[in-house]
Amino acid sequence: MKAKSLLGLRETSTLKEIKNKYKNLMKKWHPDKHKDDVDKATKMSMQINDAYTIILDYCKNYEYSFDEESVKKTSYSPAEWWHSKFGGR
Numbered sequence: 001m002k003a004k005s006l007l008g009l010r011e012t013s014t015l016k017e018i019k020n021k022y023k024n025l026m027k028k029w030h031p032d033k034h035k036d037d038v039d040k041a042t043k044m045s046m047q048i049n050d051a052y053t054i055i056l057d058y059c060k061n062y063e064y065s066f067d068e069e070s071v072k073k074t075s076y077s078p079a080e081w082w083h084s085k086f087g088g089r
Helices: 003-007 015-028 035-061 068-073 078-086
Strands: none
Touching: 003 015, 003 035, 015 035
């Protein structure tokens, strides 16, 4: 199952929404709440945790932010951007 769909996220989910979805799903699927089917709850908890880790790793390693304030701060020309990333003239 894909991480985004497992956590029930939209394409535009914020970091706060991601964390809230994770916390709510972990509370819902905690093995202590499912004493009748601990194995299923444990499996779901592990899948939710893995999905959350994948998404956070992606966010942590994503280099670009496209929110309006960030775009204003880094409004390079294409040539300036190229030289800032790869150097040379």
